[in-house]
Amino acid sequence: MxxxxxxxxxxxxxxxxxxxxxxxxxxxxxxxxxxxxxxxxxxxxxxxxxxxxxxxxxxxxxxxxxxxxxxxxxxxxxxxxxxxxxxxxxxxxxxxxxxxxxxxxxxxxxxxxxxxxxxxxxxxxxxxxxxxxxxxxxxxxxxxxxxxxxxxxxxxxxxxxxxxxxxxxxxxxxxxxxxxxxxxxxxxxxxxxxxxxxxxxxxxxxxxxxxxxxxxxxxxxxxxxxxxxxxxxxIGSPPMNIMSARIIEKQGKILVDEGDFQITLEGPIADKLKSYVDKEVLFGIRPEDLVYTETPQKDNNIKTHVEVVEPLGAEIHLYVSTQNHQLIVRVQPRYEFHVGDEANFIPEMDKLQFFDIDTEDVIK
Ligand SMILES: Nc1ncnc2c1ncn2[C@@H]1O[C@H](COP(=O)(O)OP(=O)(O)OP(=O)(O)O)[C@@H](O)[C@H]1O
Ligand SMILES: [Mg+2]
The missing domain is CATH 3.40.50.300 (P-loop containing nucleotide triphosphate hydrolases)
Incomplete structure (x- = not known):
């Protein structure tokens, strides 16, 4: 060979x-x-x-x-x-x-x-x-x-x-x-x-x-x-959700501001994004890294409305929308969802990805 x-x-x-x-x-x-x-x-x-x-x-x-x-x-x-x-x-x-x-x-x-x-x-x-x-x-x-x-x-x-x-x-x-x-x-x-x-x-x-x-x-x-x-x-199906968002600094913390929701960043990713404060970035999260929560959380909560429900048996794909973006989420079939429902999600913080809006390269 x-x-x-x-x-x-x-x-x-x-x-x-x-x-x-x-x-x-x-x-x-x-x-x-x-x-x-x-x-x-x-x-x-x-x-x-x-x-x-x-x-x-x-x-x-x-x-x-x-x-x-x-x-x-x-x-x-x-x-x-x-x-x-x-x-x-x-x-x-x-x-x-x-x-x-x-x-x-x-x-x-x-x-x-x-x-x-x-x-x-x-x-x-x-x-x-x-x-x-x-x-x-x-x-x-x-x-x-x-x-x-x-x-x-x-x-x-x-x-x-x-x-x-x-x-x-x-x-x-x-x-x-x-x-x-x-x-x-x-x-x-x-x-x-x-x-x-x-x-x-x-x-x-x-x-x-x-x-x-x-x-x-x-x-x-x-x-x-x-x-x-x-x-x-x-790579990945359904594909990663990628949204435009703004990096902001509030009370010494680095946040990503999507317009409709804000996520407080911690640790290395916050450090990496310091130089992007007040700039637009692309913010990515995979469908399985948005965790459904039955009650809205105080911090890092993403509030959405359900637009399409695709039950696949082993999992459900939900097409949901914030005020600004449509997202795809992969959830366990133990919950029941209906079009028009409010659905809240918390992102897995170590799975967030950020890309430069001009070069589209990952922010390292
Ligand atoms: N003989 C040829 N003459 C001119 N252009 C060509 C020729 N063969 C391929 N191309 C062009 O080269 C590029 C790459 O073609 P190629 O066939 O390698 O793509 P591919 O990735 O295999 O696409 P597909 O998934 O559609 O098979 C295309 O823009 C195609 O139009
Ligand atoms: Mg080919």
Missing amino acids: ATVELRNVTKLFGHDVKAVDNVNITINDKEFVVLVGPSGCGKTTTLRMIAGLEDISSGEIFIDGDLVNDISPKDRDIAMVFQNYALYPHMTVYDNMAFGLKIRKYPKQEIQTRVNEAAQILHIEELLDRKPKALSGGQRQRVAVGRAIVRKPKAFLFDEPLSNLDAKLRVQMRAEISALHTRLQATMIYVTHDQVEAMTMGDKIVVLKDGLMQQIGSPLELYNKPINRFVAAF
Whole structure:
């Protein structure tokens, strides 16, 4: 298996479309790295450059320490699974999986062993004689993965392989790909625009926006310590509540003033915000970090009105509003809520996040 390293990699389409902008990523051996970001942020382009299907405008890509900028795709020993699976419709499942080995002139016996082994791992042994049109979406997806497995490549690249599947199958295949990663002990680079996939599958997540790398980290690092507003809002579902607010000083204390409610800050966060007194900031709090209180509290109380109630069984999502902002809150199902009710919340003080209103970077 292999390490993959991107150094200052940039891709320009024509003169002005900078699809990937000076990206630096180190992918360790056997690591599962997820590239995530909204449509058009450069995920596919990055993957295609690693595979060698797209030239690099500037920068360097190393596979296992070797510079591969000028190495052709077939000599990079990397397998890519595409969003549309790209199976050959006139070939059986067996032949689809064997094809890459045949053109590389592997002995027949070896091909047979590898295809059968992959079919067993993916539970598609009974489908080997079928053509792709006689398969469900999930089965096709498995064949596409099987075709990659038989090659025993140095690294696997996946480009949104689950996006054509329905929600339930997607969850199942997500777990299967994670299990496959454990079983094969392979380096995998996985592209998705779905932050839940990123959070559940990645050892390491790379968040991209407009071709620019925003943050690299473990799922929990990104969730708990987002580097800027974009990452804070992109990772997590329902998303973090982010409000404009003012930092004020009252009787020697630092407060955040949303207009409708005020929260007194203590300790390190108060110190960090001293230089923002009388300035606007962005103030963030996740839906689960607003704690419901049956009776309004004297300090730090956020009074809201309920606008939408979404009972999900294990939890309830409430859309509530202050005078100035709409917020989403995640509450336990032991309470009952009705549209129009008053609902009061206390924030978890150590979970508050603050971002500079101009740069949108987290205030450190
Ligand atoms: N062949 C091309 N010629 C010109 N522009 C391109 C080409 N391929 C991609 N782009 C542009 O580069 C940017 C990044 O595209 P890319 O396909 O990498 O995005 P993506 O993150 O994979 O998006 P999606 O989630 O929609 O698949 C986009 O602005 C896209 O329009
Ligand atoms: Mg794409």
